[in-house]
Amino acid sequence: MGKTAVEKLISDKIGRLVSEGEFVECPVDFAYCHDGTGVLVIEALKRMGVERIRDPENFSIVFDHSVPPYSDQAATLQSRVRRFAREQGVKKFHDMGEGICHQVVPERGYVAPGMVVFGADSHTCTLGCFGLFATGVGATDLAYILATGKTWMKVPEMLRVECRGLLREMVSSKDLILEITRVIGTDGATYKALEFSGEAVRAMSQSSRMTMSNMAVEMGAKTGFIEADEKTAEFLGRDGKRFRTDQDAKPETVEVDASSLEPCVACPGSVANVKPVREVEGAHIDQAFLGSCTNGRYEDLYEAAKILRGRKVREDTRMIVVPASKAVHMRAQRDGLLDIFLEAGAMVGVTGCGPCLGVHMGVIGENEVAISTSNRNFVGRMGARSSSVYLASPQTVAASAVEGKITDPRRFLR
Amino acid sequence: MIRGRVWKFGNDIDTDVIIPAKYLRSVDQSVWPKHVLEGIDPEFSSKVKPGDIIVAGKNFGCGSSREQAALAIKWAGVAAVVAESFARIFFRNAINNGLPLIEAKGISGMVDEGDLIEIDLDRGIVKTPRGEVKSAPLPPFLQDILGSGGLVEYYKIHVKQLQK
Ligand code: SF4
Numbered sequence: 038m039g040k041t042a043v044e045k046l047i048s049d050k051i052g053r054l055v056s057e058g059e060f061v062e063c064p065v066d067f068a069y070c071h072d073g074t075g076v077l078v079i080e081a082l083k084r085m086g087v088e089r090i091r092d093p094e095n096f097s098i099v100f101d102h103s104v105p106p107y108s109d110q111a112a113t114l115q116s117r118v119r120r121f122a123r124e125q126g127v128k129k130f131h132d133m134g135e136g137i138c139h140q141v142v143p144e145r146g147y148v149a150p151g152m153v154v155f156g157a158d159s160h161t162c163t164l165g166c167f168g169l170f171a172t173g174v175g176a177t178d179l180a181y182i183l184a185t186g187k188t189w190m191k192v193p194e195m196l197r198v199e200c201r202g203l204l205r206e207m208v209s210s211k212d213l214i215l216e217i218t219r220v221i222g223t224d225g226a227t228y229k230a231l232e233f234s235g236e237a238v239r240a241m242s243q244s245s246r247m248t249m250s251n252m253a254v255e256m257g258a259k260t261g262f263i264e265a266d267e268k269t270a271e272f273l274g275r276d277g278k279r280f281r282t283d284q285d286a287k288p289e290t291v292e293v294d295a296s297s298l299e300p301c302v303a304c305p306g307s308v309a310n311v312k313p314v315r316e317v318e319g320a321h322i323d324q325a326f327l328g329s330c331t332n333g334r335y336e337d338l339y340e341a342a343k344i345l346r347g348r349k350v351r352e353d354t355r356m357i358v359v360p361a362s363k364a365v366h367m368r369a370q371r372d373g374l375l376d377i378f379l380e381a382g383a384m385v386g387v388t389g390c391g392p393c394l395g396v397h398m399g400v401i402g403e404n405e406v407a408i409s410t411s412n413r414n415f416v417g418r419m420g421a422r423s424s425s426v427y428l429a430s431p432q433t434v435a436a437s438a439v440e441g442k443i444t445d446p447r448r449f450l451r
Numbered sequence: 452m453i454r455g456r457v458w459k460f461g462n463d464i465d466t467d468v469i470i471p472a473k474y475l476r477s478v479d480q481s482v483w484p485k486h487v488l489e490g491i492d493p494e495f496s497s498k499v500k501p502g503d504i505i506v507a508g509k510n511f512g513c514g515s516s517r518e519q520a521a522l523a524i525k526w527a528g529v530a531a532v533v534a535e536s537f538a539r540i541f542f543r544n545a546i547n548n549g550l551p552l553i554e555a556k557g558i559s560g561m562v563d564e565g566d567l568i569e570i571d572l573d574r575g576i577v578k579t580p581r582g583e584v585k586s587a588p589l590p591p592f593l594q595d596i597l598g599s600g601g602l603v604e605y606y607k608i609h610v611k612q613l614q615k
Contacts, residue, residue, distance in 0.1 A: 060590055073475060077518055084603045086611065103476055111476040159516040159540055175518040175544035177602045185610060189592065223463055224510035228539055257510060257538055307463065394472045394515075415467045415514060417490050 039283025041195040043230045043262055046170050046280045050153050057194045064187045067095045067148050069129075070157035070179055071138045072111075073102035075118040077176030078157060082183065090125050090183040097129035097147055098122050099138035104389035106133075107397035136362025136388045139163040139251070139330040143273055144364055150265035151278030155182055159254045160330050160412070166233075166243070166250035167272070168265025168279055173254065193230040193259050195288035196221070200235035202296025207446045209340065210245035211332055211410065211430035213237065214252045215301050217293055219311035227257030232282060237295035238263060243272040244334040251331045252412050255308040300433050300446055305406075305414055305425035314433055314445045322427070323405040325356040325438035326419075328386070329393045332410035332431050333361030335368050341435035342374040344449045345381040351441030356383035357399045359391035383438070395419040401426075408437045453551060453570040455504040455530045457562050462508035464491065466520040466541065469512065475519055483523040501528030504568060508534065508559050512541020518548065525550040531570055533558050533577055546593055549601035553577060555584040572597075 040048070040056075047063060048054045055061055070078050075098055082090070090096065098118060106112035115133075122130035135141050139160050148154055150168035155161065157179040164171035174188070182188050198217055204210070217233075231253045238246065246263050253261030263269075270276040282288065300314040327333070327341050338360065350356045358378045360366035366388050369375050375385055392399030393411045401407050401420035407427070409419065414426035429437070432446035439449075468490025474482055488495040505524065511534035512520060521544040524532065531551040535558060545552045551572055561579045562568060569578040575588035589597065599605040 060592070074516065074518075081603055085606045108476065110478050113478055114476055157516060159514065173516045173540055175516050175521070175540060175547060177518060177547040178543055181547075181602055181606060184606065223513060224536060224538070227510065227536060254540075257513065259539060395467075396473050396476075413465075413467070413514065415465045415490075417471060418467050422490065 039286035041286050041288050042232065042264065042280040042282045043170055043193060043195060046151060047153070047192055049151070049278065055192050057192050059192045060189060061192060062187050062189050063153055065155050065182050066152040067154045068156065068179060068182050069097040069099065069138055069142055070176070071098065071102050072100040072115050072118055074157035074176045074179070076114045078180050078183070079117065079121050081177045081180035085180060085184060087184045091186045093126045093128070096127055096183060097131070097142055098127055099131045099135060099141045100133040101137045101389045102394065103397070104133040105387060133389065134363060134387060136364070137330045137333065137390055140334070140361040143167060144362055146274040149273060149275050149277030150269060151280060155179065155188060160251055162253040162258065162260045163247050163251040163330060165253065165260035166246040166263040167269050168263065170260055170262070172259045191228065193228060195232055195282070196226050196229045197232045197234060197282070197288045197290040199290055199292045200233065200237035200295045201292060202236060202294055203240055204237055204295050204298060207432050207450060208298050208300055209430040209432060210241050210248045212298055212301050213293070213295055214249045215303050215311045215428065216298055218252060218255055218303070218309050220291060220293065221256045223255065223307060223309045224257045226253070229258050230260050230262055231256065231258040232262045232288070234264065239266070242336060243268045244336045247334070248331055255412060300430060302433065302443065303414055303428040305427060306416060308412070308414060308428065314429070314443060317443050318445055320443045321406060322354055322408045322437055322442060324399060324401055324407040325350070325354060325434050326392055326399060326407060326409040326411065327356070327431055327434050328359030328361065328391050329411035330361060331412040333359060333365065335365050337410065337431040338365065338369045338374050341431040342377040344432060344435040344439065344446060345383070346377050348381055348439050350382040350438045354438055354441040356438040357386055357392060358383050359386040360388045363388050392419060408434050408443060410434050453504070453531045453572070454567065455502045456500070457504055457506050457564055457566045457568055458499060459562065459564040460491065460505065460507040463510045463513055464507055465514035466512060466517050467514055469520040470517065470523045475517060483519050484527040487523040487527045496527060499527050499529065502530050503528065504570070505529055505532045506534070506558055506562050507532065509536045511537050513538035516540045518544045521545045521548050521550050533570065535559055546596050547602035549597060551597060553586055555586045558584050
């Protein structure tokens with residue numbers, strides 16, 4: 038019987054044929070963490086008695102969570118991580134202002150197809166769309182990897198999502214992944230590797246694919262694998278070993294019709310509580326957030342700017358735009374997108390996680406409602422326990438900011 | 452054998468409700484257990500007693516990779532977590548920090564809050580007032596990590612020696 042792409046990739050790495058369900062010890066090609074998890078990684082290394090990490094060349098630290106620091110404590114913890122990076126000779130250390138780790142690591146071409154990548158952040162699964170195996174772990178796991186160069190894992194079963202047809206105008210890969218989450222549920226892919234395939238995925242940009250793989254963890258998956266192609270190599274500025282699922286591997290498959298999809302939102306409380314936008318149109322929103330590792334890339338800003346150009350954010354609504362990296366920020370600035378946001382009355386923040394995790398730069402208050410391009414709408418995620426979050430595409434967020442209420446972006450088709 | 456009193460929770464208990472992000476960047480780590488599960492029950496940390504057991508539904512610990520979630524639970528004195536299923540990062544974090552857990556399908560329907568239950572980790576059995584729930588025991592090397600007290604101790608005992 039054939040093998041899945043992930044089985045082949047891990048087999049290649051280990052040097053023998055492995056199968057789904059097997060527990061293996063696997064070498065790790067690249068590892069990374071951020072300012073938040075970095076502190077715990079350092080502590081674990083200290084408790085382990087590790088003085089030098091094994092492979093500082095293939096390790097990156099990116100400051101993105103508390104950027105710029107929102108408290109003296111956050112700043113103190115960051116300086117600890119900064120010192121560690123210097124002492125250990127971590128050249129791929131990116132201090133605040135460079136971007137979100139999941140964006141910076143591929144943007145700099147630190148990873149390539151065929152690699153095994155571990156990160157101390159749950160959205161490390163984002164990198165699966167570069168034809169590699171990438172997954173998130175906790176800080177102690179990462180410390181063990183830094184000490185030994187390997188880790189244990191269970192070779193995941195694959196759940197393939199075949200996306201038929203092409204997405205229509207004003208419908209983005211965010212809508213597609215929300216729909217997939219609705220179908221699979223918040224734990225439908227637990228311990229599994231998702232693979233996104235089909236015409237819609239082949240046709241979309243590498244940035245759009247990142248949005249898809251980013252949300253794999255929202256279904257419990259280890260990673261969101263997408264076969265590498267020319268677009269992948271172009272984004273990374275390098276290529277690697279490409280793996281594909283054998284014709285006769287026949288993994289469990291779910292089919293989604295991309296061509297009939299319409300804009301959707303994940304309603305408060307659960308990422309799988311997904312409805313077409315038109316069903317919840319009109320609900321008031323206090324804050325619109327465009328950014329995060331899910332949708333803070335150039336094309337996301339571009340799509341939102343198309344809607345906001347010459348329009349205003351509604352008076353009793355605020356809009357916050359945070360580019361996913363400095364590179365995105367600079368390009369958006371050059372092309373005039375930032376002017377469009379500012380003229381529309383939106384605020385543009387320093388690159389990083391921004392208000393995504395609900396601690397600074399746009400925390401929402403009691404009973405307030407946000408619409409966000411990020412990936413989580415758990416209770417209290419962006420602020421007060423009584424606040425709520427709708428997740429949507431950049432287009433839907435921009436349209437909703439203009440109207441001050443949840444709005445189907447197709448109303449803005451020009 | 453772990454014996455303790457049950458605190459019961461539902462499905463999809465995410466790490467944001469286990470320990471909200473606003474407490475993460477604290478230089479004083481003793482704040483974490485004080486806010487454990489605050490997102491769902493603000494009183495929980497004052498009610499939970501050392502040795503108690505958490506029983507939950509599906510997908511316990513989903514969401515972010517924050518290890519503080521497992522630590523907050525452990526440091527609050529919770530002896531073990533039993534759930535219908537766990538999110539995988541939380542699962543790893545718990546094992547890595549020596550917090551015993553067991554995946555027991557059907558457990559939600561077998562216990563009420565306040566029940567006394569007994570967990571046999573080696574055999575993968577949970578004894579409740581209404582009968583036993585069986586599950587697959589952890590693979591031996593995970594039991595080793597747990598038995599060592601966590602991944603840091605495991606490293607010190609097993610790996611560091613070899614590298615010398
Ligand atoms: S943008 Fe949000 S989801 Fe992404 S890494 Fe930052 S905090 Fe996590």
